[in-house]
Every structure is written in C-alpha cells, then in structure tokens.
Amino acid sequence: MAKERFEDALNKLEKIVSQLEEGDIPLEESLKLFEEGIRLSRICNQKLDEAEKKVEILIKGEDGTLKAKPFAPSTSSGQIPSVNSDEPISEEDEN
Amino acid sequence: MRNNLELPFRYILTVSELTQEIKEILETRFPDIWVEGEISNLRIPPSGHIYLTLKDDFSQIRAVFFKMKARTLRFVLEDGLHVICHGRVSLYEKRGEYQLILEEVEPKGIGALQLAFLQLKDRLEKEGLFDLARKKPIPMVPQTIGIVTSPTGAVISDMLHIIHRRFENVHILLNPVRVQGEGASLEIAKAIEDLNKWMNVDVIIVGRGGGSLEDLWPFNEEIVARAIYHSKIPIISAVGHETDYTISDFVADLRAPTPSAAAELVVKDKREIKNTLHYLEERLENQILQTLKDYRTDLFHLRKMLIDPRKKIEEYFLRVDDLVNRFRILFSWTLKGRRERSLHLKESLFLRIPIKRIENLRSLISENRKRLGQTMRYSMEIQRQKVEGIFGKLESLSPLSILQRGYSITRKLPSLQILRDVVHVREGDKVEVKLHKGTLLCGVEKMKIS
Numbered sequence: 001m002a003k004e005r006f007e008d009a010l011n012k013l014e015k016i017v018s019q020l021e022e023g024d025i026p027l028e029e030s031l032k033l034f035e036e037g038i039r040l041s042r043i044c045n046q047k048l049d050e051a052e053k054k055v056e057i058l059i060k061g062e063d064g065t066l067k068a069k070p071f072a073p074s075t076s077s078g079q080i081p082s083v084n085s086d087e088p089i090s091e092e093d094e095n
Numbered sequence: 096m097r098n099n100l101e102l103p104f105r106y107i108l109t110v111s112e113l114t115q116e117i118k119e120i121l122e123t124r125f126p127d128i129w130v131e132g133e134i135s136n137l138r139i140p141p142s143g144h145i146y147l148t149l150k151d152d153f154s155q156i157r158a159v160f161f162k163m164k165a166r167t168l169r170f171v172l173e174d175g176l177h178v179i180c181h182g183r184v185s186l187y188e189k190r191g192e193y194q195l196i197l198e199e200v201e202p203k204g205i206g207a208l209q210l211a212f213l214q215l216k217d218r219l220e221k222e223g224l225f226d227l228a229r230k231k232p233i234p235m236v237p238q239t240i241g242i243v244t245s246p247t248g249a250v251i252s253d254m255l256h257i258i259h260r261r262f263e264n265v266h267i268l269l270n271p272v273r274v275q276g277e278g279a280s281l282e283i284a285k286a287i288e289d290l291n292k293w294m295n296v297d298v299i300i301v302g303r304g305g306g307s308l309e310d311l312w313p314f315n316e317e318i319v320a321r322a323i324y325h326s327k328i329p330i331i332s333a334v335g336h337e338t339d340y341t342i343s344d345f346v347a348d349l350r351a352p353t354p355s356a357a358a359e360l361v362v363k364d365k366r367e368i369k370n371t372l373h374y375l376e377e378r379l380e381n382q383i384l385q386t387l388k389d390y391r392t393d394l395f396h397l398r399k400m401l402i403d404p405r406k407k408i409e410e411y412f413l414r415v416d417d418l419v420n421r422f423r424i425l426f427s428w429t430l431k432g433r434r435e436r437s438l439h440l441k442e443s444l445f446l447r448i449p450i451k452r453i454e455n456l457r458s459l460i461s462e463n464r465k466r467l468g469q470t471m472r473y474s475m476e477i478q479r480q481k482v483e484g485i486f487g488k489l490e491s492l493s494p495l496s497i498l499q500r501g502y503s504i505t506r507k508l509p510s511l512q513i514l515r516d517v518v519h520v521r522e523g524d525k526v527e528v529k530l531h532k533g534t535l536l537c538g539v540e541k542m543k544i545s
Contacts, residue, residue, distance in 0.1 A: 020379065038376065073252035
C-alpha cells in the first residue's frame with residue numbers, strides 16, 4: 001500500500017462522509033465507502049501517533065560530518081556547543 | 096602657506112608648476128568634506144573601482160570610490176540616487192582634472208540598510224523568488240521539524256515548549272546558528288542546506304527573536320534568500336516581531352509573524368485533530384446505520400405489497416363484473432326510459448288526435464325512433480368507450496399480467512367461482528382455466544389434496 005499523506009487521507013475521508021450524507025448511493029457502494037472511510041480514519045490516527053518525541057541538535061564532528069545529539073534548551077547565553085562533546089547539550093556553564 | 100601667487104610680471108610657469116599650485120590649493124582647502132548630490136555616469140570597470148559624477152542642478156564634479164572603501168557599501172549605487180558623500184578633493188595632474196575621492200557614501204533620506212533592503216527585494220522579486228506559485232504547502236502532520244536558530248535564548252525554548260504542548264510526539268532537530276553579525280548569513284544558509292541533506296525532515300523553521308534592522312540583517316541577505324529558495328523542504332520564516340518584514344519572509348513558503356507563531360503554525364493541536372477524526376467516524380457510522388435502516392423499511396413495504404396474486408385477481412374480477420353490471424343497468428335505464436316515453440306518446444296520440452294528424456304524428460314517431468336509435472347508439476358508444484377505457488385501465492393496472500408469468504386462473508363452471516381448493520369440485524365437474532393467452536375448458540379427472 002502506497003504511503004498516503006495525512007492530509008490526503010483526511011481529505012478523502014471527509015469526501016466520503018459528504019458523499020454518504022448526500023444519499024442516493026446504492027447499498028453495496030455505501031458499504032464499500034463506509035469500509036474505506038473507516039480504513040482512512042485508522043490510517044490518520046496511526047500517523048498521528050507514529051512519531052517519536054525527540055529533541056536533537058546537529059553538531060559537526062571532527063570529520064566534518066553532522067551528527068544529531070539530544071538537546072535540552074538552556075536559558076543562559078552560552079556559546080554554540082563545542083564540537084567534540086558527546087554529552088547531551090544542556091545547562092551550559094557561564095563562561 | 097602661500098594663498099596668492101605673487102609673481103613678478105610675466106613669470107612663466109610650466110604646466111606642471113601651475114597644476115602643482117592648484118593641486119596644493121585644492122587639497123589643503125578641501126581635505127575632508129561632506130557633499131550631497133545625485134549620482135550620474137556611474138561606471139564600474141573590471142578593476143572594481145567605482146567612477147561616478149556627482150551633480151546638482153547647476154554643477155557637477157567627478158568622483159571615485161576605490162574598491163577597498165567601496166566594499167563597505169551595504170546598498171547598490173545607481174544613477175539617479177541622491178547620496179551624501181564623505182571624502183576629499185584631489186587633482187589628478189596627468190589629466191588636469193579635479194575630483195572627489197570618496198571615503199563613505201550614504202543614501203539621502205533613507206538609511207543605507209533600508210535602501211539595500213528595497214533594492215534586493217526589488218531585484219529578487221523580479222527574478223521570481225517570491226512567486227506564490229512556487230511556494231510549497233506546509234505538511235499538516237510533520238514527523239520531523241527542523242529549526243534554524245540560536246541554540247540559546249528564549250526563542251528556541253519557547254518554540255519547543257509550544258510545539259510539544261500542541262503535539263507531543265514529534266521529532267525536533269535544531270541546527271544551531273548565529274543569528275546576527277558578520278558571517279551569520281552564511282551559517283544560516285549552510286544550516287538550511289544541511290537540513291535538506293538530512294533525511295526525513297518534513298518542514299523547517301528559520302528565524303530569530305526581535306531586534307534592530309542591523310540585528311535582523313542576516314535574514315535580509317541574498318545568500319539566505321537563495322538558500323530558502325532552493326530548499327526542497329518547505330520553510331517557515333519567523334524573524335523578529337510582527338511588524339518586521341525581511342527578505343526571508345518573502346521567499347519562504349510561509350511567513351510567521353514571530354517564532355512563537357511559527358511554533359503554532361507548524362503543528363496543529365493533536366487533540367483537535369483526533370476530535371475531528373472521531374467526529375467523522377461517528378458521522379460515518381450514523382450514516383451507514385441510517386442507510387441500512389432505510390433499506391430495511393423499503394424491503395418491509397415491498398413485501399407487504401407482494402400479496403398472493405390469486406387474491407388480487409379475484410378482486411379485479413369482482414370489480415369488472417360490478418362495472419359491467421352497472422353499465423348494463425345504466426344502459427337499460429336509458430333504453431327503458433325512452434321506450435316508455437315513446438309508448439306513452441303513442442297512446443295519447445291514438446286517444447285524442449284525428450286521423451289526419453295521425454300521419455303527421457306517425458312520421459314524427461318514426462323520426463323520433465330514428466333519433467332514439469341514434470341517441471341510443473351514441474350513448475351506447477359513449478358507455479362502451481367508457482367501459483373500454485375502464486377495461487383498458489384495468490388491463491394496464493391489472494395483475495392479470497401475472498398470468499404472463501405462467502399463473503393461470505381456474506374457475507368452476509357454471510358459477511365461475513374461482514377455485515383455490517379442491518374441496519369445491521368433484522370428479523367430472525367442468526372448469527374453465529384462464530391462461531395468459533386463451534382459456535381452456537377442462538374436466539376434472541382426479542383431485543389430489545396437497
């Protein structure tokens with residue numbers, strides 16, 4: 001099954017609901033639409049819960065490549081974190 | 096310092112000597128001045144030095160802005176621009192020309208930065224960088240959000256807070272940059288490119304908190320504008336306060352008035368979406384239940400209408416017979432009525448009227464008879480048509496069409512009672528079987544109780 005975008009699935013679902021509410025659809029097709037509507041709703045719910053809560057910061061390593069490390073914002077006015085740190089970037093000490 | 100050249104009569108100077116004197120006078124008199132005028136004849140040869148003429152309504156003076164100094168220019172020099180220049184007068188002996196050597200140039204009536212902003216905005220707009228048609232839609236439910244901003248300060252922590260409040264489980268990737276000062280624009284542009292190379296980033300927020308035009312300047316620079324333009328990932332620009340508009344805002348796919356507003360725009364409230372979905376599912380279910388209910392009702396009604404066809408036919412036969420009877424009565428009434436009247440006339444005629452008149456009256460009678468005949472035929476015709484019409488209607492409405500399907504109607508003779516039960520006949524009885532086409536006269540040979 002192709003990966004549907006959330007908004008596409010939601011739009012299709014809304015269309016199906018309007019179609020059914022307008023009426024004049026033969027019974028078999030109504031049932032098919034209903035099934036499709038439920039499937040789309042499940043997909044949407046799935047997508048909402050899919051992502052993982054993560055906050056990271058990109059740091060350039062020694063070799064020049066970028067790595068993502070965990071990040072927690074600090075309110076002190078520190079400098080941009082140094083390159084070789086492997087620890088999570090948080091609570092900077094005032095320099 | 097000599098102000099006047101006091102020479103003996105007819106002291107002959109060389110050109111160089113004269114020039115030298117003039118040069119000294121000019122350069123000592125105007126070593127450091129500010130001049131206002133309009134640029135014209137602007138020329139920038141490959142050397143990079145800027146040559147121009149500064150003029151007003153009555154006069155003009157040549158000027159040169161050497162490359163090293165010109166580098167500090169924030170805006171672009173154009174013919175027609177009114178500027179205020181800082182520099183000194185100098186005489187170029189080789190050509191015998193005096194000119195201004197410029198140290199600084201500012202636009203008149205507007206800040207240098209503001210002018211630079213307007214010039215760049217105009218240029219990029221003409222190139223099509225701001226075209227609505229090429230703006231990408233912001234995804235409704237991003238899995239990974241990239242942020243280009245300072246890693247310290249209130250801006251990033253506010254954004255993180257707002258985003259997670261609205262949509263808990265989303266991945267945020269911060270690419271830290273300086274957001275003001277020399278070189279910041281390069282960092283910002285690079286950071287956008289890096290996020291484009293990183294996998295699965297769905298949307299990028301680029302921005303910073305409020306500040307002066309100078310502070311916000313990196314977001315007005317061409318290199319950042321082009322990085323935003325070339326980004327394959329949709330970008331939300333969130334620079335400064337609501338009233339701050341930067342070039343980034345125009346190029347981006349979406350402008351947020353502030354970084355906090357960007358956080359609200361980049362994700363929807365998850366609970367709201369879930370509610371919408373829930374509501375849609377409800378409508379879906381209600382609708383299908385209603386549809387099923389409606390179909391069930393239709394079915395019920397149809398079933399009711401489907402009566403035993405034999406009963407229906409009996410009904411129709413009764414009605415037909417009834418109509419035929421009524422027709423007969425009407426018909427005989429008319430006929431009877433007229434016949435009686437004519438007899439009555441005849442009687443009174445024979446009683447009272449002389450023979451002479453009998454002939455007249457006889458012809459009257461035959462006339463009346465004729466007319467009667469006509470009227471009778473006419474009214475018979477009308478009645479017949481009426482009955483035909485009724486028959487016709489009956490035919491079209493009649494479930495005698497059921498006969499088409501192979502049903503037949505069996506009636507006992509001579510009573511023409513419709514037979515439904517073998518109890519009503521005996522062996523040897525005659526029955527009439529009415530088929531869709533034609534009738535059969537049959538005799539009962541044997542009966543079987545089913």
